């Protein structure tokens with residue numbers, strides 16, 4: 455299709471050399487730009503639309519999205535500086551800019567799938583999503599992508615900015631960062647045109663930008679970097695400055711530490727009791743965990759000790775398509791068979807617990823019943839999430855076990871082969887409305903399943919006694935060197 459005539463409006467705003475200039479020039483369909491605070495993300499997106507507006511005139515139609523009206527204020531404020539001098543007119547009641555050549559940019563908020571549905575049938579050439587990790591799920595954004603179409607040959611683009619952290623940290627990291635953490639690499643998704651059979655490719659790219667890339671800010675406000683360091687925790691500041699996606703601020707399990715809780719696989723002693731926990735899912739992922747209970751203090755070669763009663767996650771099966779939060783849609787019978795296949799050599803499993811919803815009878819046998827018909831047995835798990843009236847609760851038990859008896863004696867560890875536990879649990883965030891609980895919009899299936907495991911064996915930290923050896927870490931090291939690697 456022929457490109458529309460270019461309208462050549464003079465633009466006062468200029469991108470800064472580096473990632474911001476790359477964003478402005480980038481023709482890729484889907485772009486994630488940013489990673490760190492103050493890198494010039496908002497300016498970059500606003501500036502890019504001014505340039506597209508200048509080039510494509512009335513055929514350029516964009517929307518700048520955030521989750522709430524309040525969140526939009528700052529970007530609107532900054533747009534006055536950039537678009538005002540171009541002669542664009544601001545419509546304050548409808549929140550949009552009209553440029554002298556007819557290009558339009560709206561400022562809207564969309565928080566949910568319901569909000570996104572309101573845009574069905576709309577046509578835009580450019581979407582700008584600010585702070586992508588604030589959206590716990592990518593579904594509303596995928597729905598919005600369907601509005602990107604131009605009958606006039608304007609290249610349509612989906613632009614997003616993000617910092618690490620927030621409820622959407624995981625899916626954003628998985629989609630844009632993990633395939634090429636340094637960025638700048640073109641990633642491709644293929645789709646088949648159902649009418650012609652032709653394969654169509656949609657490109658996406660991550661353009662990383664750091665505070666140091668924003669030289670205007672670094673020079674204009676040399677104190678900003680110091681102020682940033684004062685304004686958050688060490689972890690958060692590190693993430694802001696470097697755009698480090700492995701750092702998660704506001705994690706629900708802030709006592710999780712890979713160095714404490716992940717162990718290299720070792721042969722489980724035969725006399726340790728084993729059990730299973732499960733969270734059922736079909737459209738959403740299911741999660742099965744296999745656990746062993748340490749029968750007596752078990753020293754590890756690195757000085758850690760797995761205390762008696764510690765639970766060791768030695769295997770897992772996560773029923774996910776590979777796309778975040780999408781289940782395999784397997785039947786209960788198929789999952790039961792899969793469980794048995796994974797339990798080689800008639801591994802003795804003492805008991806199993808599964809979410810109570812899987813025991814609901816809905817016109818036919820329940821999920822649990824079908825599993826039992828296939829020789830896989832579960833009892834309903836205790837589903838108490840948060841503490842009420844002093845009763846023990848799942849998340850407390852989970853947290854207490856992570857704390858363990860002391861720094862070197864965790865009461866829950868996972869084999870490093872349990873990738874989906876390690877991928878999903880440490881990044882879970884607090885629920886904004888109920889900080890006691892975690893944000894259930896996130897990928898929480900493994901956490902739920904591990905919570906059932908914890909509730910099946912409630913544990914209380916021992917009260918410190920005077921007789922106890924003071925330095926159990928040293929004692930443990932001694933034991934290790936005496937007995938060697940006990941497996």
Ligand SMILES: Nc1ncnc2c1ncn2[C@@H]1O[C@H](COP(=O)(O)OP(=O)(O)OP(=O)(O)O)[C@@H](O)[C@H]1O
Nearest residue numbers: 468469470490491492493494495496497498670671
């Ligand atoms: N090309 C530019 N021309 C003029 N000023 C710029 C340019 N790029 C960035 N700035 C200025 O640098 C400052 C920080 O930029 P911006 O707000 O775009 O960063 P950000 O990455 O969105 O920050 P945050 O992470 O806090 O949202 C702002 O005052 C902005 O106006």
Ligand SMILES: [Mg+2]
Nearest residue numbers: 494495496497
């Ligand atoms: Mg910004």
